[in-house]
Amino acid sequence: MNKVTVAVIGAGRIGQLHIGNILKSSLYHLKAVADVYIDHLKGSQLEEDGVLITADTADIFQDPEIDAVFICSSTDTHAGYIIEAAQVKKHIFCEKPVSFNVEETRSALKEVKKNNVNLQIGFNRRFDKHFSKVQDAMMEGNIGTPQIIKITSRDPQAPVIEYVKRSGGMFMDMTIHDFDMARYLSNSEVIDVTVKADNLIDPEIGKCEDTDTAVILLTFENGAIGVIDNSRQAVYGYDQRIEVFGNKGLVSADNEEITNVRVANEAGTSIDPLKNFFLDRYHEAYEQEIECFAESILQNKPLVCSGEDGQKAELLAKAAKMSHLEQRTVKLTELEEQTTI
Amino acid sequence: MNKVTVAVIGAGRIGQLHIGNILKSSLYHLKAVADVYIDHLKGSQLEEDGVLITADTADIFQDPEIDAVFICSSTDTHAGYIIEAAQVKKHIFCEKPVSFNVEETRSALKEVKKNNVNLQIGFNRRFDKHFSKVQDAMMEGNIGTPQIIKITSRDPQAPVIEYVKRSGGMFMDMTIHDFDMARYLSNSEVIDVTVKADNLIDPEIGKCEDTDTAVILLTFENGAIGVIDNSRQAVYGYDQRIEVFGNKGLVSADNEEITNVRVANEAGTSIDPLKNFFLDRYHEAYEQEIECFAESILQNKPLVCSGEDGQKAELLAKAAKMSHLEQRTVKLTELEEQTTI
């Protein structure tokens, strides 16, 4: 096998992003796309080029030529599709989160393990060249033992309320990326989570019992302290910065401006705005993550972001929500015990 | 009066810094310096230039020509000298903190108020050109209402253990500056304090029941969330950064490198190290703060940093210590009630 034959389930925004990247990659052959709504895809260039467009996922799961599926449908369907795919021995790339329910995620992962297929979770930021270089520097010992890990993660604008309602809440929808990044950068597990959060941007978000502004403290097993700050609305743009402070130094990644151009005049000096949002900022990371997934299948390379990584980020999101609601530090063991019952 | 006639009590490191700046300023006349040890000052250039060198502070307090005193002696003497100076109607510049004891600070401030003298606390960072510009931008509404306030404050190396023992602990000695900065930048009062702290750098510090690494969450009355991160040892230098994120934008102040020089060669591109420590980094701020103190006396300008500001920072330091020891969020009202009994 020198190409992975794939199908994509879910042709919304993120599904279309992956379809585009799959088509550009030399490691993939796209055989089918499934969605509940397929009218807009009928007669498209995709179909012309011989890709099967179907509303029935059975066309995918029962096709023995398909090696792997990309699950890009709505979150409530993820776990079910993972289980179905695993049972027919297809490798799985699944968008985050696996589910909103810890039990469901556990069941899905169990099936993946049993069937010995690869499951990669779409934590694309691990593949960002800036962030992965920070992690490299940390792992190579350039800054010694991590002591303070800081993640700034602010969206340019709050999502529409319809999205908020089915998002699982800010922690599960947005901070989950930062939880994953915190684990990735610290190379350690989180012991407890403490949240100060508020609804400062859009009162409608508050009405959904969700928050839009938060600072989150994490304690790690290796002694490091983590701090994440989130906002659903940074009017100056998509603010994505990280730093890892260790006993031997500091490594940090700053934002990316659109260009390096400066204009200086009587009014002052201005630099370019930040790349607009995740599709721009993580453009290359999205390309990179699917290359790695293909290599895990074709060359047996280890997964950079496994199902277990997905599960742990979900637990952290859950702990954060609990900390916010109960206004106290929540230990991860509380959740782990709770969920093994 | 076109010059303020002053005396300095305490001629240690910080006292000598103020003496140097007083001599360079056109707003001051230095008349006397008192210290418990004066041998090193006898026969010095200061004495030659006609400054009284004395071991007896009565020489200062009883001299009607002296308008103001700079209290730069050890912390345990601050409150007593403040009271003594206030009673003889001298204006007071006092190094932080006023005391390690909330009651003592309250008594000193009461006496200051009763005698209607000016008391400025040495929170020099309010006078740093970078930080005061951040506050200006915030006050001018450039970033709207503050929502997240971040302060990074890391010393280049841990103090010697002798210093640690009499420092009052990291929160009272070091973080107190950041607590003051947080109040200054938010233009709001803190409601509660949550601390995650550890002893990661020097085990000797732990033996003194002190910490050397901390991340501190603050909730403000105006809804903003604050986060301070501290380390007693940043091997790359004195790391002093702030940012205020508001609903209309972000204002931030980055570190100052010694020069703007870059060297790029086959080994990579390197920039200059940070200014070494507070004497370098806040060199101009130290000059500026005493100019403002003089102007408060000569021109009746309002104090930028009053005794009340000092008191509030001390309360925050105390709350931080309590939060750390009791592993919980501490409300400021707990302390205020406690201390009014």
Added chain:
Amino acid sequence: MNKVTVAVIGAGRIGQLHIGNILKSSLYHLKAVADVYIDHLKGSQLEEDGVLITADTADIFQDPEIDAVFICSSTDTHAGYIIEAAQVKKHIFCEKPVSFNVEETRSALKEVKKNNVNLQIGFNRRFDKHFSKVQDAMMEGNIGTPQIIKITSRDPQAPVIEYVKRSGGMFMDMTIHDFDMARYLSNSEVIDVTVKADNLIDPEIGKCEDTDTAVILLTFENGAIGVIDNSRQAVYGYDQRIEVFGNKGLVSADNEEITNVRVANEAGTSIDPLKNFFLDRYHEAYEQEIECFAESILQNKPLVCSGEDGQKAELLAKAAKMSHLEQRTVKLTELEEQTTI
């Protein structure tokens, strides 16, 4: 026509780059590739995918389905292929320079004009997002009238001597990009050229009667003064910066580092190296330039970089060489007169 059917002549480094970008673009259909050596292409993925691999350019020029050709062969063949392509009414994308000979270039352009086909010259830097934004800012009047235009253009390492020998000399091979950029940024024509150049890097380059280090002054019709500095070897990487200074301000584009990561430790603070060389630095610009070429054909958009632009840059390279050899300022009219005889 919603795709441009193209053939590529010359499958060396730059030809392969264009082939890759053509395949990724949705605006092209690649029908054929010609090269004098085709052994390495036989049986390749290209051929498998149905692209004709041929050693005979007649297969291209005589194919009525082919709308446009990319000329990526050696410089001595450019003018001939342009003429041949124009005569069979194919649009032309040609790598720079058109030729080393002013007369030859003129003949090729005349044929292009006569046959009314599009000719785009491969001055890819016009499509660099940083540089094109500088030009936008200038054209929008953000900096007023240009007065001083500065271009720094230094290669990371000197080419091999075999390359130097057939390069046409540094001015024709390397500076030609900067001459084009100077015209692009000034929006004006050059009146005269003054060169100080030397052979400071590799004595072998000197033996080829070529230079490796130069500073070039340009006088523009609109009064602006230009200055280009070149080196064949910047050990710290590919240094590509521009600035335009006008009566109302300055606009500048700085280098691009590989990532935004900084590592600060006791040894100092280091930032990432520059993007390695033109294939990295202008990666996106190469993609962009062929999109524009396709749009000039499909949508009749104006060419960003025409044959005349190529001709003018060649004249400037020739003037620079003359200035260097004769150690004097050379007026462009000298060359224009000379070449119209």
Added chain:
Amino acid sequence: MNKVTVAVIGAGRIGQLHIGNILKSSLYHLKAVADVYIDHLKGSQLEEDGVLITADTADIFQDPEIDAVFICSSTDTHAGYIIEAAQVKKHIFCEKPVSFNVEETRSALKEVKKNNVNLQIGFNRRFDKHFSKVQDAMMEGNIGTPQIIKITSRDPQAPVIEYVKRSGGMFMDMTIHDFDMARYLSNSEVIDVTVKADNLIDPEIGKCEDTDTAVILLTFENGAIGVIDNSRQAVYGYDQRIEVFGNKGLVSADNEEITNVRVANEAGTSIDPLKNFFLDRYHEAYEQEIECFAESILQNKPLVCSGEDGQKAELLAKAAKMSHLEQRTVKLTELEEQTTI
């Protein structure tokens, strides 16, 4: 002698700057100030503090207690005062240029040599922490042999016409600093000068037969090529940058902004303006240069900027003017021969 007793001749803007720095320095005792106009100084704080205010320089030259003089009067008086001071064995700090006339400068230097006194020229930029660090890096071999030296030097606004008229022209008044910097950074002598200059800013300057915009090429003995670009009016502020490119790397010094503060909002990201003009930008350099002068007297340290350095910069200014007027490269030997007649 542990302090240098000095007098200042000329109490205009630059004289007053030096007076202020002399008073703040611990290495000087200011005994007298002479000026043709002294009314504004009578009754001033200076006089109150015991400094002699005089209109008669004889009071200075005949006072045996005065070790050194600062010559800050108008340029036409410099050479005469240097000669007078040297003859009475006083060390001399003289503002640039020594004179507008090569012969006059030579005579003054001859007298200085004969009387074996120290003469320092006020090329303050050698003492700028950024620029001196660039020179250090170069001298320490961090970038190997210099090959291209670039100096950007642009004033924030053009001087008033009255000033232009008696300035000696832009090259002698403004570029002279850059000529000195070029020699300092290259550690080599200039062989020839080529100028492209124009009158683009203020037509009144052109009426004075002066220029306001120039790019200047220098060839150095060690093979390096230098390029200076000047403008009398950079609307965004005082633009002072240098870079030295060598066979082993690049060292550069960028501008200094007033603060490190950034404001990012919907309108974009803006950084602070540059330090306003030379009094701000070179504030510390002015302090530093007189410390060095004192040390050359008190501790016999070598001068950082000698009379010969002044003379060479004047020759370069003269060569630049000639190059501009005659539109050709001017060799320094032309001037040296000419002036030895």
